[in-house]
Amino acid sequence: MISYGWGNAAVGTGFTKSEHYVWGVENARELVRMYWADNNISFVKYSLPQGIANDISVLYAVSDYELLIGTKSKGLWIYDVRLMNSRQIFQESYIRDILCFSPSVYWVATENGIYMYNMDKNEIRHWVKDPHDIYAIQDHAIYTFFKDAEGGVWCGSYFRGLSYVPNALCNFKNYRPSKRYSGLEGTVVRELCKDNDGNLWIGTEDHGVNCFDVSAERFENYSKSHGLNTNNIHGLCIDNDLLWCGSFDSGIDLFDVKKKKIVHSFRAGDGKSNLKSNFVFTILKTRANDIWIGTDTGVQIYNRENNSFSDPIKGIRICNQLYQDHKNNIWVVCSNELICVSEEQEIVGRYSLDSGLIQSVMETRNHEIWVATSQGISRLDLSKKIFVNHILSEQNASTNYAFRILEDEQGYLWVSTGYGLVRYQPQTGTSYVFTTLEGLSENRFNVSSSLESDGFFYFGTINGFIAFDSNSFASNRAIPKPKLSKIICKGVNTERTIYEGSDGIGPVNYTENSLTFEFSPLTYTAPEALRYRYCLEPVDKGWHVQQGSYSFTYPSLSPGKYILRFQSTDYNGEWTNNETVYKIEIKPPFYFSWWAKLLYCVLAFVVLFMCCINGRSKSEKGRRTIYRR
Template identity: 25%
Template sequence: MGRPYPIVPGASGYFAAAYSAGISSIICLLIFFVILPAILAAGEDGLKFRRLAPEQGLSQSSVNAIAQDRQGYLWFGTQDGLNRYDGYNFKVYRYNPADASSLSDNYIWRLLVDRQGNLWVGTYSGGLNRYDPSRDNFQSYHHDPQDSASLPSDNVSALYQDRSGTLWIGTWAGGLSRLDTAGNKFVNYLHNPKDSTSLIHHSVGAILEDAGGDLWIGTWNGLSRLRKGDRERGVFTHYRPGPGQLSHPAVWTLYKDPANPGEIWVGTYGGGICRFHKDSGKFTPFRALQANSAASAGKLITALCKDNAGNLWIGAYDEGLSRYQPAREQFDQYRNNPAVSFSLSSNEVLSLHEDRAGAIWIGTGNGLSVYDRRREDFSYHHYLGGDPRGLSDNKVRAVWEERSGGLWVGTKSSGLNYRAPGATRFQVFRH
């Protein structure tokens, strides 16, 4: 049956504007909105691509999430099944109504490999699944209206494991939950309009634990903070738009900078990006720093990436790319210029990733751009109408790098592209 794909030593995982799993420490968090069409493409020069036969492909060509488990298997979540890849072939897991131990739903939204090695699968309408490798089946968790200790919603929109090992589940229209694995029960944190200390909204888009152990929850209507000492009581502190506060209520991107543990970066759906300073309890909106940047007011923040030089890269939907240099409080703005062949391929920036060589990969609405710091310009990689040198599709939902340097690119409708370390071509896996 082949062998597990070469395992990444020490790999653990979380994939997210979503966001998970098996990503090495140098990989930037890729965040983009699941409610928006994930449109991303790439350019002609540079990499070449090699395609494999369709019979080796996926169950479905829309790849929403990627993870790697301890055995070295790579897992790909699609809109029609979960796929396990062993380096040679795919094994497909689907929902079987006659089998209670099968996958609970075919539409996969989130994947997470926790530090205990468990693979968690969040679905669009079938709840949460945990894969059992010894039996090659799944234990599923569902919402039960008659059981307050069940999953609060079957629409799982976020997965996160904190430093203590606790699994947190964000749901759409059901609030926040944490799993008591010992009793297979859920402790739910729901929005109650009559209780000002409850979760600020019932639709969760992002979860993050800060350096002090406080949990931050981005929702459709504001940001909630669950302090480490208040987890049992479920008492939240809320942050809403206002002077010195959030720039927009819809929060979909959260990022913590290891070099500045007292700061939380917050990307919003329509209000740009702002920083929360724990010492002062205030937010600094980036519009106060530079009005023309992708991070300024009114922008839909889709991706954040900290490079190894300490710069923060900010992608915005239809507003291009910004590079923020903290030491100088300065922004550099990058946009598409049709008259310049080496400009950004599109102003629709959907994902960001820094590779081991320090190159910044930018997924856009018209191509996959690669930024070269030495030359201060971009090269492109995109679909070439069936030419094997091009990507399989211009619509990419996920970019994931192995610690070994292998690069995976998941597209919306034309399968997976894989570039081995040191290679100049991609292998393409399709349904």
């Protein structure tokens, strides 16, 4: 090793993108740039920005002549040495480390949490410890970063060890009630809709409605204290400047989104033009500008001229959702039945589910009708008038309890369920289940709660709601090879580990021929979402597939040589070329060993030879006896 000194107290260094420079601080007063090429090394000195010369804690070179400078008491600075121009990015106490997360985004570790600085947008985000949020960083004092091969970041803290921020496959924005910040009020999000100004309206089952300014990310709540008859909202619909708020047991309130007040209410009555029930589950504004109401007693249509309701569609007992397709038909979800109503308000189709409940209905871009059910999702085959069911998960029954379906531009179906959010490929039947491990704040979603707007998907949960760009799913990420981590061999009264990640696998004794293989996926992003398969040649004729488990056992293997193969899928559910191969040998007992077999051959030859000699001797003796006679 060759050392090059540049004075006293080189506080920090950083590599530029060209990898030709190293920067340091000399005597706490000057920047020193070291350049090497063709075995020649040169040093260039630059004066430090005024006021921070004696306060520098860490450097990071973002280009050949531009540096981020972290200080002990004066925050983060950016310094262009060519122009001798510097500016403060933010003020914070003691910056410990700087990490380049992407070409324009830098993470900064401080004594007061983590800052994310976007140089291109000149934006700053601040992550701090929140005792009420289990997904927040667990300590204020962050000392160091490490970015792994998958792009996940390990954050080392002073008091609470490591926090891991995975490189999420899909960047979810989680909005949930917080005691620390003013924001969403109410936990159980039931309905979502947008007004003409782009504001998102969120109906909750426990705290009325929230108006969410999407651009400013600011919430305003309106509940019983603002004139709503109840806080339990089940249906929402925007009609120009009026927000129709259907409730669980208190009829309908009309809320003026401009004046921020209730302007009219409807309650159930006995008259022919009255609302038939106060239990309003869904509200739909059609393309013909009609308002349809779904209740526990059926469907009603609002008459704007005389401010009344009619019920022209008979034979519907309960309505959980109303949906309009591209032909302007209205689909009515009724427990285990799906009813199609024409523009003329006549029932033109009734389709029953063999088992389970229908939660919602939607139409895809190629005009297929899909329903979310208590047993997965089903496509309606209109020619045969039957539902074709699709299972979302073989491992978790709650994941098959589907609530709402949205389709992205690539044809994938995003399904909110009782456990996780599923990205489903209808053509191949492959699915990916997002849970809290992939960035969701809650695994349990809620019925009747989804919205697609401006390229973003919104889904309500029992603890707030999520928003994300479905096209940001990173499906092409490379998957590391799964690695064998341990082999446990068992005998009649023995059990021992013969392999723990070393290079070679030693021979196995024939008396310990029950082998358990344990492997590591070598991914922290979402290992439980991948499927794995393994094959032991020549025992297996095909592959064994499993998910969520990282071990498998072969009992009572015969002596011989074996080849173990295993691999994983990618995040689209397709098998990759990351196959891992191991060779294993089970030693035979000594009486079946090669030298024993050789000895057997020699003994057999000796015995055969002796038999031949003895036979020839007897024959010769017989001939002599005959001759003498």
